[in-house]
Structure formats: C-alpha cells, structure tokens
Amino acid sequence: MKDNKNNRTPIVIKISGSIFDLTDKENKLEKLCEFFVEQAKEFQLILVAGGGITAKQYIKQARKLGANEAFLDEVGIEVSRLNAKIMLPKLDKTTYQNIPTDLEEIIEAFSTGLHVVTGGLHPGHSTNAVAALISERIQAKLFINATDVEGIYSEDPEKHKTAKLFKRIDIEELFKIIMSQEMNAGTYNLMDLTALKIIKRSKISTVVIKCSTENIEKALNEKDAGTKIEVI
Numbered sequence: 001m002k003d004n005k006n007n008r009t010p011i012v013i014k015i016s017g018s019i020f021d022l023t024d025k026e027n028k029l030e031k032l033c034e035f036f037v038e039q040a041k042e043f044q045l046i047l048v049a050g051g052g053i054t055a056k057q058y059i060k061q062a063r064k065l066g067a068n069e070a071f072l073d074e075v076g077i078e079v080s081r082l083n084a085k086i087m088l089p090k091l092d093k094t095t096y097q098n099i100p101t102d103l104e105e106i107i108e109a110f111s112t113g114l115h116v117v118t119g120g121l122h123p124g125h126s127t128n129a130v131a132a133l134i135s136e137r138i139q140a141k142l143f144i145n146a147t148d149v150e151g152i153y154s155e156d157p158e159k160h161k162t163a164k165l166f167k168r169i170d171i172e173e174l175f176k177i178i179m180s181q182e183m184n185a186g187t188y189n190l191m192d193l194t195a196l197k198i199i200k201r202s203k204i205s206t207v208v209i210k211c212s213t214e215n216i217e218k219a220l221n222e223k224d225a226g227t228k229i230e231v232i
C-alpha cells in the first residue's frame with residue numbers, strides 16, 4: 001500500500017530499548033539512524049523507541065521509593081521519549097523534529113510525509129501496544145517489532161537450550177504464551193496483551209525480529225526474518 005501523500009509505503013517499527021544502551025560501543029543507534037535516513041525515498045517510517053535498561057533502572061529505583069504502578073509506567077514513558085528524542089539530530093531533515101505525545105499529534109506529524117519518532121503514550125501497556133495502535137490508525141503495511149531476541153520462541157531461549165524459534169506463529173497460540181506472563185511496569189516483555197488484541201482485531205501484518213539494520217531491511221523487503229504472526 002502506498003497511500004500517504006508522498007506515495008511511499010507506511011511502516012511502523014518498534015525499536016528495542018536495548019539499542020539505546022548508553023554503554024554501546026558498536027554505534028548501533030547511529031547505524032540504525034543512517035539506515036532509516038536511506039529508506040526515506042521508499043518508505044515513510046513511524047519509529048517507536050523502547051525504554052530499555054534505562055527505563056527498567058529508573059522504574060526499579062522509583063519502586064523502591066514507593067511509587068505505584070501507574071506512576072512507574074509514567075517514568076518508563078518519559079525514558080522512551082528521551083530515547084526517541086536523541087535520534088532526531090541524526091535523522092535530520094527526513095524526520096519530523098518533535099516527539100509527539102498522543103495519537104492525534106502522531107497523525108498530524110505523519111501527515112507531513114516525514115518519518116516520525118515517538119515513545120510511550122499512556123500507562124498500562126508497553127511501546128509495543130503504542131506501535132500496534134499507530135499501525136492500526138495509519139493502516140501501516142507492516143508492523144515490525146524489532147526486539148532484542150531473534151523472534152518468538154517455544155520457551156525462554158535464555159533458560160532452555162532446546163527452545164525452538166518459530167518462523168510463523170498463530171496469534172491464538174501467542175495469546176496463550178503472553179497470558180502466562182507478568183504485566184507490571186518495566187516487564188511487558190516481547191509483546192503485551194494490548195498489542196496483541198489490536199493486531200488481532202485489525203489483522204495487522206506483524207513480524208518480530210532481532211533489531212539490526214540487516215533484519216529490518218529483510219522485513220521491509222518481505223524476506224524471511226524472525227517470526228511472522230499469523231492472523232486469520
């Protein structure tokens with residue numbers, strides 16, 4: 001679908017919070033931004049930054065100080081917006097130079113024809129839900145969930161060596177996996193329930209990949225990478 005005003009394909013990418021690791025020596029964030037700039041001729045991207053380890057550390061600290069879950073979610077949102085903001089100088093003229101804080105602002109920014117970068121929006125879910133919601137609202141051709149693992153596994157690959165990476169997974173199967181997980185601030189994991197419900201109700205074409213320029217390029221060009229979520 002090429003339905004935006006510049007006749008480019010609208011794609012939403014959730015960028016793993018791990019990419020914003022302040023100790024990163026491989027310049028992953030810089031390489032990623034350069035790649036997004038190069039894609040501007042063909043794709044209009046909406047990039048949703050995760051909060052990563054920084055958000056988790058702030059949430060942990062605020063929890064110790066007695067903050068409740070909604071407050072902790074707000075802390076996570078602030079960090080994800082900060083992560084989004086630091087991408088702006090490198091993305092430069094290809095990208096709307098403000099971080100929208102609600103869906104209406106995102107739509108307005110999207111209507112400029114530029115790439116848009118955003119972070120969290122509301123307490124109670126993760127940036128994956130934000131990315132799913134934006135995908136639904138702008139009728140994105142694809143939602144790429146670029147995480148810190150290769151895709152969706154049968155079991156936690158950190159704990160189980162025999163864990164199998166799914167090339168495809170039925171959304172109902174994924175619901176079962178997600179339902180068994182925690183849902184507290186800082187622990188919404190791979191895909192939260194809200195994101196999954198939005199993907200299901202609007203049959204959003206979704207892939208889960210490990211966040212790298214190579215994998216994102218594959219996903220953009222409809223080549224096999226990570227796990228495709230199937231919604232019938």
Ligand code: UTP
Pocket residue numbers: 015016017018049050051052053055072073074075076077080119120121122123124125126127128130184185186187188189190
């Ligand atoms: P993330 O979406 O980054 O959490 O938001 P995550 O699942 O840990 O993802 P990665 O690993 O960073 O990619 C960080 C925290 O901010 C709050 C939640 O507490 C979330 O865990 N948050 C974020 C919200 O409450 N609402 C939002 O819209 C976004």
